[in-house]
Amino acid sequence: MATPFVPQAIGIRAPSPNWPGYLGEGYTLRSWLVTHDHKRIAILYMLAITAFFFVGGAAATMMRLELATPQADLVSAETYNKLFTIHGVVMVWFFLIPSIPSVLGNFLVPLMIGAKDMAFPRLNLASWYIYVLGGIFTVAALIAGGVDTGWTFYTPYSTRFSDSNVILVILGVFIVGFSSILTGLNIVVTTHKLRAPGLTWFRLPLFVWANYATSLILLLATPVLAMTLTLVGLERFFGIGIFDPALGGDPLLFQHLFWFYSHPAVYIMVLPAMGVASEIIPCFARRTVFGYHFMAYAIFGIASIGFLVWGHHMFVSGQSMYAGMVFSMLSFMVAIPSAIKVFNWTATLYKGSIYFSAPMLYALGFVGLFTIGGLTGLFLASLALDVHLTDTYFVIAHFHYIMVGGSVMMYLGALHFWWPKISGRMYPEILARIAALTIFFGFNLTFFPQYLLGWLGMPRRYHEYPPELQVLNLFSSAGAAVLAVGYLLPLFYLAWSLFWGKRAPANPWGATGLEWQTASPPPKHNFEQEPVVTQGPYAYDPVR
Amino acid sequence: MRWLPVAASDTAARVDLLFYSMVVITGVVALGVFVLMIYFCVHYRAGSGADRANPPPRKKWLELGWTLTPLAIFIGIFVWAAVVYACFYRRGDDAMTIFVVGKQWMWKAEHANGRREIDELHLPLGQPVRIVLSTEDVIHSFYVPAFRIKQDAVPGRYTSIRFTPTREGEYWLHCAEYCGTDHARMGGKVVVMAPTAFAQWLERGSGNASLAAQGFELFRQLGCSGCHVNSTVHAPDLTGVYGRTIHLSDGRTLIADEAYLRDSILLPKRDVVAGYEPIMPSFQGQLDEGQLYALITYLKENR
Numbered sequence: 001m002a003t004p005f006v007p008q009a010i011g012i013r014a015p016s017p018n019w020p021g022y023l024g025e026g027y028t029l030r031s032w033l034v035t036h037d038h039k040r041i042a043i044l045y046m047l048a049i050t051a052f053f054f055v056g057g058a059a060a061t062m063m064r065l066e067l068a069t070p071q072a073d074l075v076s077a078e079t080y081n082k083l084f085t086i087h088g089v090v091m092v093w094f095f096l097i098p099s100i101p102s103v104l105g106n107f108l109v110p111l112m113i114g115a116k117d118m119a120f121p122r123l124n125l126a127s128w129y130i131y132v133l134g135g136i137f138t139v140a141a142l143i144a145g146g147v148d149t150g151w152t153f154y155t156p157y158s159t160r161f162s163d164s165n166v167i168l169v170i171l172g173v174f175i176v177g178f179s180s181i182l183t184g185l186n187i188v189v190t191t192h193k194l195r196a197p198g199l200t201w202f203r204l205p206l207f208v209w210a211n212y213a214t215s216l217i218l219l220l221a222t223p224v225l226a227m228t229l230t231l232v233g234l235e236r237f238f239g240i241g242i243f244d245p246a247l248g249g250d251p252l253l254f255q256h257l258f259w260f261y262s263h264p265a266v267y268i269m270v271l272p273a274m275g276v277a278s279e280i281i282p283c284f285a286r287r288t289v290f291g292y293h294f295m296a297y298a299i300f301g302i303a304s305i306g307f308l309v310w311g312h313h314m315f316v317s318g319q320s321m322y323a324g325m326v327f328s329m330l331s332f333m334v335a336i337p338s339a340i341k342v343f344n345w346t347a348t349l350y351k352g353s354i355y356f357s358a359p360m361l362y363a364l365g366f367v368g369l370f371t372i373g374g375l376t377g378l379f380l381a382s383l384a385l386d387v388h389l390t391d392t393y394f395v396i397a398h399f400h401y402i403m404v405g406g407s408v409m410m411y412l413g414a415l416h417f418w419w420p421k422i423s424g425r426m427y428p429e430i431l432a433r434i435a436a437l438t439i440f441f442g443f444n445l446t447f448f449p450q451y452l453l454g455w456l457g458m459p460r461r462y463h464e465y466p467p468e469l470q471v472l473n474l475f476s477s478a479g480a481a482v483l484a485v486g487y488l489l490p491l492f493y494l495a496w497s498l499f500w501g502k503r504a505p506a507n508p509w510g511a512t513g514l515e516w517q518t519a520s521p522p523p524k525h526n527f528e529q530e531p532v533v534t535q536g537p538y539a540y541d542p543v544r
Numbered sequence: 545m546r547w548l549p550v551a552a553s554d555t556a557a558r559v560d561l562l563f564y565s566m567v568v569i570t571g572v573v574a575l576g577v578f579v580l581m582i583y584f585c586v587h588y589r590a591g592s593g594a595d596r597a598n599p600p601p602r603k604k605w606l607e608l609g610w611t612l613t614p615l616a617i618f619i620g621i622f623v624w625a626a627v628v629y630a631c632f633y634r635r636g637d638d639a640m641t642i643f644v645v646g647k648q649w650m651w652k653a654e655h656a657n658g659r660r661e662i663d664e665l666h667l668p669l670g671q672p673v674r675i676v677l678s679t680e681d682v683i684h685s686f687y688v689p690a691f692r693i694k695q696d697a698v699p700g701r702y703t704s705i706r707f708t709p710t711r712e713g714e715y716w717l718h719c720a721e722y723c724g725t726d727h728a729r730m731g732g733k734v735v736v737m738a739p740t741a742f743a744q745w746l747e748r749g750s751g752n753a754s755l756a757a758q759g760f761e762l763f764r765q766l767g768c769s770g771c772h773v774n775s776t777v778h779a780p781d782l783t784g785v786y787g788r789t790i791h792l793s794d795g796r797t798l799i800a801d802e803a804y805l806r807d808s809i810l811l812p813k814r815d816v817v818a819g820y821e822p823i824m825p826s827f828q829g830q831l832d833e834g835q836l837y838a839l840i841t842y843l844k845e846n847r
């Protein structure tokens with residue numbers, strides 16, 4: 001009998017003869033550092049972003065520890081400011097943005113479209129080196145004493161008042177931006193040029209759609225960030241007046257430019273997660289995704305309207321009231337395609353045959369948390385409510401529900417789902433399910449109280465707070481401890497499985513994607529013969 | 545321990561009504577989604593005997609339904625929230641104006657009669673108040689959770705927000721925009737007093753001349769009057785300038801408000817009045833925010 005948790009395998013069952021596939025192409029450090037194989041580059045990315053994830057996580061842990069009491073006792077104001085800055089900079093640019101596109105997109109897009117590699121393999125490797133270079137600058141800034149501007153670098157604080165290592169960090173972020181741009185370019189060209197025969201646009205898996213749309217945003221938005229940071233550098237270094245009114249500049253101009261990038265950046269982080277959910281849910285519900293076309297259009301709706309809502313970060317900034325109204329209206333519009341996606345995932349479960357394997361637990365958790373994060377986003381899009389809620393813990397809770405409850409959950413879900421393909425080994429299922437539940441529970445305990453804190457008026461970026469808010473803060477800090485355990489678990493058992501995990505069959509989940517039709521792990525050039533596609537994705541059957 | 549915030553202003557009452565309505569609306573949606581998800585997960589778990597015949601790959605009416613229904617609800621909420629938001633910025637002559645400057649890391653307030661306070665703000669119950677904000681250095685944000693109001697103080701310009709305190713008591717005043725090392729300690733309290741008690745409080749500590757009188761003094765000291773009052777220099781008469789329609793030499797027309805007066809003094813070359821030579825010197829760097837606002841208050845009251 002098949003275990004009740006894992007769908008029966010259809011597809012290729014036995015491990016491929018030339019196991020371990022691409023992993024066996026060379027065992028030296030050099031073979032990794034000069035590889036052009038998109039799968040190996042994905043792994044290089046995975047290692048790098050995992051390191052940064054734990055750096056950013058350590059900073060968050062320190063912050064939650066400090067916030068366990070209303071007074072400042074563990075760290076000084078200055079240290080706290082540096083902690084939240086580094087947490088934000090590292091998590092946004094060195095973890096979340098590259099997480100799904102650069103690791104899983106890199107690994108999977110060529111496999112899913114039946115290609116041998118990315119369109120520009122050398123450029124792909126170069127992106128990784130650029131990422132590492134950006135990382136070195138940022139780590140250097142940390143070692144040199146840190147930076148205290150917040151990840152938002154608001155002027156004129158960042159250009160004239162902060163005496164921390166602003167230039168170094170800005171350089172780091174500037175550089176890492178180019179790695180995003182190049183990865184985006186690579187994915188766009190790969191999707192256009194290298195699809196297998198028969199693989200039309202509307203036969204593409206939604207994961208590919210999502211990464212394609214994300215890549216377009218990376219290409220269009222990241223240059224604006226690079227430009228903005230350059231201007232900050234010029235003003236800080238040479239005193240050229242752009243943002244500082246004392247030099248004839250305008251501080252709101254900075255906010256417009258910054259959010260013109262940083263709002264779409266939210267979708268850079270969450271669209272790929274939506275793509276992952278759209279792979280995992282049909283597979284473990286054994287049903288085709290509900291409303292495939294609507295799902296694909298929704299991705300593009302989000303990606304394009306997402307460029308027009310940046311001013312919703314500035315409702316109390318002194319921007320004109322009428323501009324505020326336009327941005328508010330557009331922010332409600334961008335919520336509609338997101339709502340469509342939630343309803344479609346839910347409808348996908350209808351008449352399915354549902355297996356609760358670890359990836360599915362992550363995906364179901366994702367839908368729940370994303371729903372809460374999205375609905376609370378409506379509060380912030382509502383002008384009058386945002387006046388009270390902006391710059392409080394309500395905002396922190398809202399975007400962590402999207403970024404952590406959404407993107408990180410789905411990154412982990414994806415890692416488990418494709419782990420057999422990536423490593424050629426199975427992860428320990430029971431432990432993985434325990435970790436998924438721990439993370440879900442810890443996450444809610446950490447961040448739900450923060451909604452209440454924000455509604456009660458606790459401003460963000462505070463290391464001290466009114467004493468009557470301590471109980472809720474304690475809940476949140478306790479949740480952070482649970483969450484930390486939840487995140488460490490996969491680190492250990494996935495590492496363990498690399499050596500002692502059961503050898504994976506080609507298609508352990510009976511999934512339909514092209515990536516499951518080749519060996520686990522795939523050979524260097526992915527497929528023994530070029531696959532030919534004759535039908536749409538998600539041809540699952542709940543009754544079989 | 546509190547679970548819900550105190551509401552101490554007219555804006556707070558309006559914001560709360562909207563907030564709790566949103567909690568109900570979004571709560572119903574979330575609950576609907578979660579109940580369905582859980583029901584499907586239980587009913588259609590692998591191995592259950594549920595009927596799985598002909599699962600629909602899509603349903604047009606369903607898709608359209610769950611696109612258009614949220615659209616309608618969203619437009620409703622948007623309008624409601626925008627109407628309440630507009631109240632924060634309504635201009636009316638009934639409001640008492642208080643000038644507040646942010647400075648790393650304190651709030652300095654100055655009442656019209658010249659009474660000053662730091663990290664505290666006394667307000668009379670039931671009196672509409674307009675806070676005019678400015679900053680000496682970086683961006684700060686004036687935040688009183690009990691009033692549900694927040695407004696950034698932005699270098700180089702004035703911003704303002706309006707509300708009416710409706711409940712006596714002491715409430716937290718915070719800085720909500722990150723402004724450097726002691727950001728978390730920048731703040732204090734707002735004290736709402738009965739009108740008579742407030743009037744007494746206002747008289748008690750006011751050793752200073754009123755804002756307008758300070759402004760008049762500066763107007764003479766800085767030599768403004770040398771050009772602008774009965775002078776041989778061709779300069780506009782400033783009596784009643786506030787609220788006047790101004791024609792500029794580049795063809796633009798605008799109404800003189802606080803922001804315009806501020807720019808006229810600090811950046812006179814930016815808006816040159818039609819029919820005059822741009823000979824007025826800039827006073828940038830010679831005035832702090834308090835003096836500048838005193839000067840403007842004098843111009844406003846000099847009718």
Ligand SMILES: [Cu+2]
Pocket residue numbers: 262263266309310312313
């Ligand atoms: Cu945004």
Ligand SMILES: [Cu+2]
Pocket residue numbers: 683684685719720721722723724727728730
């Ligand atoms: Cu501040």
